[in-house]
Amino acid sequence: LSIHTWPEAxxxxxxxxxxxxxSLPEKAVDYVLQKVNAxxxxxxEITRxxxxxxxREFYHSLITWEEELRKED
Structure with missing residues (x-):
């Protein structure tokens, strides 16, 4: 787990x-997003x-998506 922050932004x-x-990484993602009030x-998500x-030929799979978690205050 690594978190990089830009508080000013x-x-x-x-x-x-x-x-x-x-493993269930989505549980960790959900937990952190809730704690920081995202x-x-x-x-x-990259599966390698x-x-x-x-x-014996290997590849990676990339899935990406966006979500609005809550409305702006």
């Missing part, structure tokens, strides 16, 4: 790295080391 970048198929989020066709 009201911005935070959160990195969560996990291993294994049983209004918006842009999430990128995926094997295609069993030929």
């Amino acid at each position: 009201g911005y935070m970048a959160l990195d969560i790295y996990t291993c294994g198929a049983e 209004r918006h989020t842009h999430v990128s 080391g995926l094997e295609d066709n069993g030929d």
Whole structure:
């Protein structure tokens, strides 16, 4: 877990790295976003080391999305 902050801009970048198929990083993301009272989020999930066709060729998968968590005050 690493958190990079720019308080003057009201911005935070959160990195969560996990291993294994049983981990649930989205729970950590949800917890941190709730604790910092986040209004918006842009999430990128990278799954690394995926094997295609069993030929020992590996690739990464990238999924990204944005959410409005709550309205501006």
